Structures are given as C-alpha cells and as structure tokens.
Amino acid sequence: MEKATNLFRQEACNSVVDLGGGSSMDVAKAAAVMATNPGSIRDYEGIGKIGQKPAPIIAIPTTAGTGAEVTPFIVITDVVRRYKMIIGGPQAMPSVAIVDPSLMVTMPAKIAASTGLDALTHGIECYTSLLPNSSPRHWPCTAFTSSARTGATWKPWPNLAIASTMVAAAFGFTRLGNYHAMAHPLGWFYDIPLGVANAILLPHIMEYNAVACPVKTGRVAQALGVDVYGLSPLETAASAVKAVRQQLKADVGVVAGLRELGMQEDEIPSSLHHNHLGTARNFRLPT
Amino acid sequence: MQQNVVAFQIPTQILFAVGALERVVEQVKIEDRPKVLIATDQGVKKAGLLDMLTAVLETG
Numbered sequence: 568m569e570k571a572t573n574l575f576r577q578e579a580c581n582s583v584v585d586l587g588g589g590s591s592m593d594v595a596k597a598a599a600v601m602a603t604n605p606g607s608i609r610d611y612e613g614i615g616k617i618g619q620k621p622a623p624i625i626a627i628p629t630t631a632g633t634g635a636e637v638t639p640f641i642v643i644t645d646v647v648r649r650y651k652m653i654i655g656g657p658q659a660m661p662s663v664a665i666v667d668p669s670l671m672v673t674m675p676a677k678i679a680a681s682t683g684l685d686a687l688t689h690g691i692e693c694y695t696s697l698l699p700n701s702s703p704r705h706w707p708c709t710a711f712t713s714s715a716r717t718g719a720t721w722k723p724w725p726n727l728a729i730a731s732t733m734v735a736a737a738f739g740f741t742r743l744g745n746y747h748a749m750a751h752p753l754g755w756f757y758d759i760p761l762g763v764a765n766a767i768l769l770p771h772i773m774e775y776n777a778v779a780c781p782v783k784t785g786r787v788a789q790a791l792g793v794d795v796y797g798l799s800p801l802e803t804a805a806s807a808v809k810a811v812r813q814q815l816k817a818d819v820g821v822v823a824g825l826r827e828l829g830m831q832e833d834e835i836p837s838s839l840h841h842n843h844l845g846t847a848r849n850f851r852l853p854t
Numbered sequence: 855m856q857q858n859v860v861a862f863q864i865p866t867q868i869l870f871a872v873g874a875l876e877r878v879v880e881q882v883k884i885e886d887r888p889k890v891l892i893a894t895d896q897g898v899k900k901a902g903l904l905d906m907l908t909a910v911l912e913t914g
Contacts, residue, residue, distance in 0.1 A: 583892075585893045625881050661866050675897070
C-alpha cells in the first residue's frame, strides 16, 4: 500500500485503476486517499475521517465478488496491531465501476467459491439488516444461488457479476450485520478467506436472527426454491436456515462450524477480540 | 398515510457489459494528461487480464 502511494506521487499519476478482487481494490483506494491527504493511512481510520477528496478511482472487478468497486469502505491489515482496520466514507467510493463478466471466467474455482460466498452473505445480511431497505431489498439475491450451483461455465457470470455489484451498492446503505463483524477477525485469526469465514457463520447467525425477522429470513427460503406452502413464518425462516446450510455444504463444501476449523473454546475471546459488532446493524442485538 | 422515504444514492457510475473493459479508455481520458497507477495482483496478472487492460489503454 505504501509502495503504491509512493509510486503514485513519484510518477505524478492522476488516477488509480484497480484490476482485481477485494485486496487490490483496498490498496487502490488507500493509495487514492493518500495521494491527496497527508500523514499515514492510520490517521483516517473510522467512518468519515477522510479530509481531502481522493484521486479518482476506476474499479474493474475480476471477482464476483466483494463488491468493493461500489462500497465506501477500505479494509487495511495493520501488521503492527495485527488487526484489520476500516477506513470509510463516501469519498472512498470509486468514480466508475466497470463490471465486465468476461474478466471473471478465468477465475480459479476456489476463489470463485470464496468470493461468491462473500457476495451471497452480503445479500442475506443486507436484506435482513436492521435499517429499512425497501429499495435495495428488491435487488437480486436469487441470481447467486442459481449461479453458484452451475459452476464455472460462461452462462451464470453476467448475473453473478451484476448481482454482486448491486448488492454491494445496497449494503453500503443498509450496512452489514454480525456476519461480517465477526468474519473479519475470524478470517485474520485462522487465515481463511473472508467469504469462507462468512459462509461458516451464515446459517448460525441466520438462525440467531430468525426470531427477530422471520418474514425476511423466510424469503431467503423462497429465493432458494424451498416449498414453504402452509408453513408459519417461523417455520419458513427455519427452512431457510436449513436450505442455506445444506446447499453450502453440498455445493461448496463449507464446514459446519468453527469447531471444525480447530477452534477451541478458550480461543473465542482472542479470535473475536477485534470484532466490529459495535458498528454492525444486526437485526437482533447480541447480548 | 405517511410513507417512509428511502433515499438512495451512490456516487459511483456503473458500466456493465460483456466487453465493458474497453470503456476504461474514455474514463482515463477525463484527465488532461492521463497517467494512471494500476493496482492488481499476481493471480490477475497470471490469468492474462493485466495484459488485456494495458493493451486497451495503449491502443486507446
């Protein structure tokens, strides 16, 4: 990240083009911020701390995805503090996102799966967010399920690509829930991709939230094609959790829980120490 | 009946199409003397995508 900033200044660049997934997007955004702002990136940690307008960013995602091409967040690993810090604000959003599905077909299956899981979690998390989301909630989350199932063929990529971008535009507004708040520190502690950490937590937090928002959770079941005829709202929500759990396991082999990652109970406090639960907009407040 | 107004706006323009990569040229040319820093990663480079981008930028 520092190298990128120095290069930008030395070469007198005037815009940043990102071609890649979430990590290179974070580098591009951070370099754009530091191109016009003094000091260190740590000075801008938090939401709304960026002073000067960053250099223009043109984002070209190659995964579907983190959705970083349309989000106001920058996630930077602080190696000194062993912590993923978040820098955010509308200025951190790219001026243009070029979403070209033809750039995604060569993605290795493992990366396609983990970034796709990230996008799927965004969809469910954003839809069941505490904030009102009557407009973004109509945005596609069904595209993910059909796309994830057919694998790396050409056909699903346009749907998956635009769904990933749209859902990320939506969660910039609705904010995310406890999934990402916990997945960030877990991903760091166990060195697993964010999408995989999200997917492990997904059915568990859906289950936890279901009593608080059974109708919204239930609609996920319908999106997944579950027959919910005659079920009560709570039963429908439970069928959504079950369907998500089964499909994650069958389609992408996601492990059922943190114990299968080798987590010991005494590691829970340290692995979740730097969580973002305080800024999350989860439907049910954790106690 | 009072309706809750949901305001939604993002500053990012989204260009979506198979082959939309070529549109990067006009976006870069918004600056008078365009000079860009490209951020990417090894996997993207290996897949030949970086070459595609630089080819588009150089011919544009």
